[in-house]
Every structure is written in C-alpha cells, then in structure tokens.
Amino acid sequence: MLVARDTQGKFVNSLEEEYLVGEFFCPFCEGAVRVKRGSILRPHFAHISLRTCEGYTENESEEHLNLKASLYRWGVKMHSMQVEAFVPSIQQMADLLMDDKIALEVQCSSLSLKRLKERTENYRKIGCQVLWLLGKKLWLKRSLTALQKNFLYFSQNMGFYLWELDQEKEVLRLNYLIHEDLHGNVQYKTKEFPFERGDLLAVFRLPYQAQEVTSFLAKEDLDICRYVREQLYYQQPKWMQLQAEYYQKGQNLLTMSREDFYPQVRPVRAESFVQISQSLESYYSNFQQYYQQESRKNLQILYPPAFYQMILAENMIK
Structure with a gap:
C-alpha cells in the first residue's frame, strides 16, 4: 500500500513524503504496518501481522x-x-x-x-x-x-x-x-x-470527443470456406450451432461462397458487457446493413459506429 495513517490518524502518502519515520496503521483494518524499502519495489507500507485485510492485498x-x-x-x-x-x-x-x-x-x-x-x-x-x-x-x-x-x-x-x-x-x-x-x-x-x-x-x-473519422483495412481469410469446412468436420461447437441455425433457414454453410461470409470481421458480441450499459443493437444493425449494401465483397474497411449511422441516414434522405 502507498497510503497509511500515523498515530494522530492523519493520512501519510508515501508518494509525497520523503521521510517515513514513526508508527503507521492500515487505513482499512487499522492494523499496524511498517515501511518497506528495497532495490526493486518503491517505498510502501505493508502489514506487520499476516492477518487478512479486506481492503488491501499483500505482496502487491x-x-x-x-x-x-x-x-x-x-x-x-x-x-x-x-x-x-x-x-x-x-x-x-x-x-x-x-x-x-x-x-x-x-x-x-x-x-x-x-x-x-x-x-x-x-x-x-x-x-x-x-x-x-x-x-x-x-x-x-x-x-x-x-x-x-x-x-x-x-x-x-x-x-x-x-x-x-x-x-x-x-x-x-x-x-x-x-x-x-x-x-x-x-x-x-x-x-x-x-x-x-x-x-x-x-x-x-x-x-x-469530436474527431476525424478513422478506419483501417480488415484482414480477411481468402480461404474462409476451407476453414469453415474444417471447423464443421471437427465438430467445433460454435460452428455446429451456427450450422444448425442455417439448416432451419434452409441453408448450408458447406455450400456457401467466400462472398456469403462477408463481412468476415465484425463487432464484438457477448451475452452482456459489464462496463457498457447502453444498447448496441442499432450499431450491430447499422454495421450489417452497411456491408450488405457494399458492391465490393473482396475487401472490408472498418469504421467507427458513428460512420455507419451517418452513411445510412444520408442514404435514407437520398
């Protein structure tokens, strides 16, 4: 830990104090701590007792x-x-x-x-x-x-x-x-x-912050059909599930062409995102719609979400 309390209850910050002398205590559990210095770790405080402190992790x-x-x-x-x-x-x-x-x-x-x-x-x-x-x-x-x-x-x-x-x-x-x-x-x-x-x-x-639109060229697998066949042959769960979904639509991954897998590079998906609270459905929809309308299926340029929203809105006006 980098912060402790002195005998008067005052916080002492090891990043600001040049001389660390005296008795110090953990701000969380109030247990005694000592100043530790070494050739590798910067000066810091560590518990004297090995008892568990829920506020700090030992051996930081x-x-x-x-x-x-x-x-x-x-x-x-x-x-x-x-x-x-x-x-x-x-x-x-x-x-x-x-x-x-x-x-x-x-x-x-x-x-x-x-x-x-x-x-x-x-x-x-x-x-x-x-x-x-x-x-x-x-x-x-x-x-x-x-x-x-x-x-x-x-x-x-x-x-x-x-x-x-x-x-x-x-x-x-x-x-x-x-x-x-x-x-x-x-x-x-x-x-x-x-x-x-x-x-x-x-x-x-x-x-x-407002900024210029940035982009980059996606790296695509030119032999994606072979890769998909291999995944199905080895019964990889992800691809077996996807194949089952396509079967229900009357389609088959094994008969699809490289263009059918376009775009190959896509937004991240998960059941939920801990740090993201807003809905991403409009982004996913705009992304897919933009590339479906692309006439060139031999390359993919990736853009930020605001770009897809702007382009599709402009196309609707036209």
Whole structure:
C-alpha cells in the first residue's frame, strides 16, 4: 500500500513524503504496518501481522505499485488525486480517485467476473465512473477472453475500446475499433500516451470527443470456406450451432461462397458487457446493413459506429 495513517490518524502518502519515520496503521483494518524499502519495489507500507485485510492485498506487485504511482504523478498535476482512496459508502478501495468522481482501477492480475461486476456496480451506485486499466498479464493478445470482454468500453467515435498500462514503455495505451474475425481473432487500432504528458483526464475523454473519422483495412481469410469446412468436420461447437441455425433457414454453410461470409470481421458480441450499459443493437444493425449494401465483397474497411449511422441516414434522405 502507498497510503497509511500515523498515530494522530492523519493520512501519510508515501508518494509525497520523503521521510517515513514513526508508527503507521492500515487505513482499512487499522492494523499496524511498517515501511518497506528495497532495490526493486518503491517505498510502501505493508502489514506487520499476516492477518487478512479486506481492503488491501499483500505482496502487491512491483508493476501495480509503480503504475499507481505513475498515474498519481500524472493526474495530480491538473486534478485532485487520491491514491488508495477508501469509499466508506460502498466499503471499497479505489486504486486512485480523480476529482472525487472517477475511480481508476489498475488491474494487473485476473479476477472473477462476479467480483468485477460487483466492484463496477458499486461505483455506479454512488455516481462514480470507473475506468479499468489493464496490466501486462491482461493485455490484448490474439483473441478476447471472457474477462477482457467485460473490461471493454464503447463509444460512437471509437467503437469497442480497452485501456492498457505499459510500465516498461511508460505509456497508457488505448486499443480501439476492436473487432473479431470469423477465426475469433481480434483486429484493432492503437494510440499511445506517454506518462505525465498532457492532461490525463483529457486522454480518458478522447473516445467521446469530436474527431476525424478513422478506419483501417480488415484482414480477411481468402480461404474462409476451407476453414469453415474444417471447423464443421471437427465438430467445433460454435460452428455446429451456427450450422444448425442455417439448416432451419434452409441453408448450408458447406455450400456457401467466400462472398456469403462477408463481412468476415465484425463487432464484438457477448451475452452482456459489464462496463457498457447502453444498447448496441442499432450499431450491430447499422454495421450489417452497411456491408450488405457494399458492391465490393473482396475487401472490408472498418469504421467507427458513428460512420455507419451517418452513411445510412444520408442514404435514407437520398
């Protein structure tokens, strides 16, 4: 932990205090803590007793401590910032609290979907927005895990997006226009923001700011029909279910051409998204309708949701 109380009950922030001398106590459980220093971890507090404290996790990683410290130094230049802020009304500890209304959660390890949903909904109850910022173990790789889908946010200007923190490069990374192809792999664009450069809040607001329409060329499988045949041959559940749905319509995946699978790269879908409260049905509908009207089926350019809405509205006027 980076914050403790002294014998007078005053909060002591190890990021601001150069000399940490005296007795200190955990702000959550009030148990005694000691100052720890080392060649790897920055100065911080740790419980003396091994008893369980529900507010803090012992053996906090170097990555977690350093990322919290970096965000604090960045944000405090222009905003009110509290590190390890305890919120009594929901009995929850925020890694950082910006301007008393935005909780920044630095997530460097896996957690259950139940816990993620619980913490997110608790913040919403008190009118606090939460931004989950992912450490290295949770970065996007080839495909989205069920957990990563529930860290996704959505805006009309950037579609599905995800925040990552890179301790080594010292950047906050925004992965946006996230889509999935028929193989289940992700395709997306990326922006990076160096730590402590500019206004941190302005970076977080970027997905909702007016901006030029961005796009990128989707990577398609030129032999998608062979891939589908293989999936059906090996009775992959996803494709067997889809085949059953097509059978009910009097169609067969095995007789479909490459053009029939267009567009191959599509918006992310899930039964629910923990961080997204608005309905996405109009986006899914606009997306599909736009590509159905495309005359060229040999390439696919991906755009943000606002683009499809605008183009289809213009076509209706015409």
